[in-house]
Amino acid sequence: LALIRSYHLLASCQKITDRGMQFGTKIKTVLGDDIYWDKLKLPLKGCASTDSCQLWRCRRHKKIEGKCLLSLPHGASFLDCGSHFGDTTLTMAIHARANGRDDLRFIAFEPSRRKCKFIRAMVKMNGLENSVKIVNACIGDDCRDVRQIDEKGFDRYDGRVAYTDRSVENHSNSSHEEEVPTRTQILFDKEALGIGERSTFYFDGCSNSNDSASESGSEDDESNEDAGNTPMIYLDSIKEEILPLGFLHLDVEGWEALALNGAQEILSQINDTCFIVAEIWDEKDRKKRQKAIINPDCRPGGDVLAAMMPFDQFERLADIVDQDRNLFFKYKAL
Numbered sequence: 001l002a003l004i005r006s007y008h009l010l011a012s013c014q015k016i017t018d019r020g021m022q023f024g025t026k027i028k029t030v031l032g033d034d035i036y037w038d039k040l041k042l043p044l045k046g047c048a049s050t051d052s053c054q055l056w057r058c059r060r061h062k063k064i065e066g067k068c069l070l071s072l073p074h075g076a077s078f079l080d081c082g083s084h085f086g087d088t089t090l091t092m093a094i095h096a097r098a099n100g101r102d103d104l105r106f107i108a109f110e111p112s113r114r115k116c117k118f119i120r121a122m123v124k125m126n127g128l129e130n131s132v133k134i135v136n137a138c139i140g141d142d143c144r145d146v147r148q149i150d151e152k153g154f155d156r157y158d159g160r161v162a163y164t165d166r167s168v169e170n171h172s173n174s175s176h177e178e179e180v181p182t183r184t185q186i187l188f189d190k191e192a193l194g195i196g197e198r199s200t201f202y203f204d205g206c207s208n209s210n211d212s213a214s215e216s217g218s219e220d221d222e223s224n225e226d227a228g229n230t231p232m233i234y235l236d237s238i239k240e241e242i243l244p245l246g247f248l249h250l251d252v253e254g255w256e257a258l259a260l261n262g263a264q265e266i267l268s269q270i271n272d273t274c275f276i277v278a279e280i281w282d283e284k285d286r287k288k289r290q291k292a293i294i295n296p297d298c299r300p301g302g303d304v305l306a307a308m309m310p311f312d313q314f315e316r317l318a319d320i321v322d323q324d325r326n327l328f329f330k331y332k333a334l
Contacts, residue, residue: 024125029055029091030062033098036125042085043114054085061322062088065277066095068247073272075103076246079235081139081259083108086119088249093128104246106132109139111146111230120203133241134203138232140255141262146232234262242266250278251324257303267311274331276314278304279324301327 024038039053069078069092078096080089089108096104106128110116116136123132138146235242245266250256256278260267280301304327308314313331320326 024122027053027055029094030059031066031091031095033091033094035090035094037090037122038125041118041121043118055087055091057084057087058322058324061277061320061326062091064320064328065092065247065249065275068275069096069104070099070101071273072101072104072246073244075105076244076272076274077105077107077242078247078249079107079109079242079245080249081109082251082253083110083115083119083134084251085115086110086122086134089119089132090122090126090128093123093132094126097128097131102131104131107241108132108134109137110134111136111138111148116203123203135233136202136231138230138255139235139250139252139259139262140232141234141258143231143233143237146230148230235259236263236265239266239269243269244272245270245274247274248276250276252279254281256280257307260304260307264310267314270311270313270331272331274314276308276327276329277320278327278329280304280327281324301325 024036026034026036029035035055037053037055039055042054065088072078078089078092080086080092083089086108089106093104093106096102096106108116108119110119113136116134119132119134123129123134140146243266248263250259252259260276260278305316308316308329313333314329315332317328317330320328
């Protein structure tokens, strides 16, 4: 009898395990909301973070953003630039839904294709298809191709991976300027998404003809990333999808100022509650990240402050210091 009971208990545990494999594990976010999260699908090879779940990174940072989130205007967008594994996007989207703010829109920008697929899996698992969009691209000041910088100790799935402009290398090795295809025109065109194997990954709750591979990624994804096939776009090029902007979260590994320069039209149209958070590197980080620094003579955060100077409708708040230091700005009515 004891053996029979043990068998049934093991069978029940297996059913629970199978359901967990399908729907992930139900845990709490930093903001206390329920979320299904499947850390087994995380492509963590080489990831430097000590949090194997990745969902609970930057707790203080997320709690501040969570408070700001609920004060955003109706229908505002929350942009997560440098989304990593989507922990910020998903935490905020679930918090918005839990507090009756289904009107808010979330766009996750992430250059790693495999990370985008993981984010998509978690979006579907949590029923967030109507509020979260995913774009496989770097955010900068133009539309062109970029490649990953080879930095010692950094893996393609590390949250600190930086990119450099491929066109610089192309120009130095060519006697004429190579025409770099602009991808923005196809970025939000569902019908064009299947054109060519280099089309930009895009997810808005619908199935995508150009992305039928498994949610957790494939060897082809790794080959594409190794080849440097990563597009960079600027936010103004898709401003119709973004406006009205409510929150701009920038964690783009040294490109924060470039991203702001590429959002001049959007920022100039802000006339309601809006927040901007931009990560900056301190002197210690800058010494480690020599290959990724765009302006080595600029003091930490100086390029971000310079990019924000034309927008005196934003006031600087106290920096957010968590795992990293972030400059924090809020729109103020003039």
